[in-house]
Amino acid sequence: MTELSKTAFIIQCFDKEIVNNKVHELKEELDKDYKYLVGIAISNSNAGANSILEQVKVKGADVLPEKFEAAHVMSTGAVAPNKRFFSWFKPVPVSGDEMLIRFSDPDWSANYNLQVQVLLTNNLEEIVNVLFA
Amino acid sequence: MYSLHKIYGGDLKNQGSESFRFTIKDFKKVCGAFCSGGVNLSLAFDNGKKVLLHGFEFSKKPDCPPNKRPLFFKEPIEMEYISGVANGTMGKESSVYLILE
Numbered sequence: 239m240t241e242l243s244k245t246a247f248i249i250q251c252f253d254k255e256i257v258n259n260k261v262h263e264l265k266e267e268l269d270k271d272y273k274y275l276v277g278i279a280i281s282n283s284n285a286g287a288n289s290i291l292e293q294v295k296v297k298g299a300d301v302l303p304e305k306f307e308a309a310h311v312m313s314t315g316a317v318a319p320n321k322r323f324f325s326w327f328k329p330v331p332v333s334g335d336e337m338l339i340r341f342s343d344p345d346w347s348a349n350y351n352l353q354v355q356v357l358l359t360n361n362l363e364e365i366v367n368v369l370f371a
Numbered sequence: 372m373y374s375l376h377k378i379y380g381g382d383l384k385n386q387g388s389e390s391f392r393f394t395i396k397d398f399k400k401v402c403g404a405f406c407s408g409g410v411n412l413s414l415a416f417d418n419g420k421k422v423l424l425h426g427f428e429f430s431k432k433p434d435c436p437p438n439k440r441p442l443f444f445k446e447p448i449e450m451e452y453i454s455g456v457a458n459g460t461m462g463k464e465s466s467v468y469l470i471l472e
Contacts, residue, residue, distance in 0.1 A: 279437070287431065303377040307407060307466065310440070314433045321436035326403075326470050327375045369438055 247359040248272055252339060254354075256285070259346040261292055263338065268296070269358055270334030275301065276365055277323030277357030280312045285352055286345035287312075293340040296330050301337075308341070323357050325369045332358070372472070373402065379457055379467040383410075387461035394452040398471040401448050405429060405441035407465040411458040416448050423448075426458070441470060 248271075252264040268275065275296060280289075289308035294301040311324040339354055359365040378393040395401070404424070406412050408431030414424040423444065432440055459465050 303375060303380075303466075303468070305380065305464075305466070309408065309431055309433070310405070311437055312433060313435070313437055316434045317436050321438070324437035326373050326438065326441065328372050 246361050247357060247365055250356050250358060252337070252354040252356070254341070254352050255349060256341070256343055256346060256352050257349050259342065259344050261340050261342045262352070263340050264354060265336060265338050267334055267336050268332045268356070272358035273331060273333065273360050274358065274362050275330040275332050275356055276359055276362070277325040277369060278302070278311050279322045279324065279355045280308055281353055284350035285312065286343045288345050289341065289343040291339065292342055293338065295338045296332060297335045301327055301330055320368065323369060329362055374398065374471045376469050376471055377466055378453070378469050379455065382462050382464050383457060383459050384461070388456060388458045390454065390456045391467070392452055392454045393469070395471065400472040401444060401453070401469055402472050403441040403443040403470040404468065406457065406467040407459070409459050409463070410465050410467070412455060412467060414453060414455040416453050418451055419454055421448070
């Protein structure tokens with residue numbers, strides 16, 4: 239089995255303050271030193287259970303289907319940190335490309351900081367072994 | 372490598388039960404399925420001849436790693452189209468996804 243400590247990867251975080259129940263946009267360039275986007279996660283400590291990832295795009299192409307329920311990529315602290323990513327999508331080749339995330343929380347009641355984490359790697363085979371082990 | 376496809380998306384208008392059909396193109400294997408929490412899902416493959424799920428209830432499991440939540444099929448299946456029924460709370464926005472290889 240692949241050991242996580244030997245895997246070349248990085249977790250890049252997108253932060254945004256959620257101030258109402260409307261759609262919020264998170265936009266950032268991905269780390270140019272990594273070649274593939276292979277996972278996405280949201281901490282569920284703040285976001286509502288009915289939150290929606292309206293769009294997740296890289297280079298204009300959808301990474302996840304539109305209106306993807308955020309609950310599918312959310313997990314509690316009971317899940318090991320390296321197992322909190324959702325990876326059931328085709329790995330996305332990247333090269334410092336801009337990533338766009340449109341997020342909404344219909345049950346919003348107070349301001350909170352949303353953190354979306356994306357997993358980037360250079361070694362596709364190794365990281366996939368870790369993610370699905 | 373895997374690819375994710377939404378095969379149903381809607382608000383379960385018909386008294387909380389809606390049927391759907393999906394034709395697979397460019398993929399020959401289905402590796403798994405998942406859907407919104409609280410939805411009972413039935414899926415039939417091979418032009419309706421092979422029922423793989425019948426009223427299977429998916430629940431939200433935040434304590435389970437996201438990659439482990441889908442229902443995985445032991446044998447990948449080749450097919451022409453799949454059909455299914457999603458049951459749940461009427462008016463609740465719900466989705467059904469297939470993992471294709």
